[in-house]
Amino acid sequence: MLKAAFECRTNLLLNMYKLIIFLVLALPFGALAQTVTTGTVFDYSKKTLTLPGVNIRNLNSKKSTNTNKEGKYTITAAVGDLIEFSAVGYHTDTLYLTNLLNRTIYLPVKSTNLAEVNVEAVRMNSQITDAKDPLAEKYTLLNTGGNLNRKRMTDKVGGLNLNLGYGKYKRQQRKEAELSEREMYLEEIDENFSQNAVVDLTKLQGEDLKNFMIIYRPSVEQVKAERPYRYAYYISRAFVAWQKLTPQQRKLQDLPKLKAN
Template sequence: MLKKLLLSVLLCLPFLGYAQSYMTGNVFDNEQRNLALQGVSVRNLSTKAVVVTDKDGHYAIPAKNGDLIVYALMGYQTDTVYLVNLFPKNSYLRAAVNTLNPVNVTTTKVSPFLDTKDPEARPAKQVDYSKNRGGLRLNLGYGKYRRQQAKEQELEEAADINEEISKNFNREVIQKLVNYKAKDLDDYIGLYRPTVAQVRADKDFDYTYYIATTFTEWRKLPENERKLPSLPKLKAKP
């Protein structure tokens, strides 16, 4: 029995070794897309792990969604990617632009080709996002991206809460609970519909208790206060 148990543990060890998630990919030159870059430092800022690409530009680094991966190589611009998935991805580094010290020119021979525009020149993209590559290139700044993501997440959460409210606070649900089918029930729904802030503040929002208490409160109101006030009429422009 002990031997069987020991054998089972030994068989499980290889799988435990692979339990850690990895991100794999290849790094190429941005201009010569088929030129693999060897020796690129690939650093996970979240875990401090560092690997270097091989002769084929290939790498594998421990990572998870939400990590920041930095690619760096002498002569190329450093690139940063925020991971939204762990799909294998290709990364392309741009050659670094050298900044020369200013030089005072006293005489020069002007070439007639100086103002000639490159017909194949294309404007550089500030943000390069691809779901297949699983990352967002952070040329506009990681902070701005995080704020945008937080805002989008807040809007998505509000939409989910509104959907939950509509599902649990509607005419059919209320009629079954309070046994009230008069037409003015819509006035109660409009006046007492829970807000997103109310539901968000209470993780386990009790719709049954809320309906029971607020419906009783609504029924005690004077008739002229049982519905939302009418919207003011807009005056026609002369």
């Protein structure tokens, strides 16, 4: 009887020790799973091309790492952190973490600007250079006689025809082109700064979502100055600024008025 009770007590203590050891060993892995984010970085144009050596930096904790040869990364992070991705020859992008799920990142290649070209010589067609201007007035050189100090001509020797109607047409064309370009940028902003895009990154809803989209909608000048425009990065930074506003500042009617210039 006593032996059976002793064995039962011994087994109970042994099971408790095993449970404690299991919890101690499992705790670091559970904590790690909740404090890191992982993913893979690809080329934006070539969707299947992974990018090794991409620098990943947590802008909140200042910790950084690099993608491996397969383009994969793991970095310590928490919900609400900003993660920056940068690589030589690619545009830098920033991700606002709304969760710690595995992610796929696409980096666009930087466009190469053509170097300035200096034209040192041009071969002209003699048929063009020798052609006479039908609008030029006739003139005669005076006192040539082989003398290099001949009298300079001050009379009009060429024709200059100002077509005011053509200039007005060109201005109208230029204005129409500017309006068409502006319309193109507005359509791009509507497509990329949409409710779905904002909700995916910020999780805002209702009146907060409406006010956020009105206050932080990017302007045509902003989008035009940076090509390609990084909408996800802009929305993430705008949401960080939004979180710093007071409830009153988030309401449109309570925004401070701009001072007259």
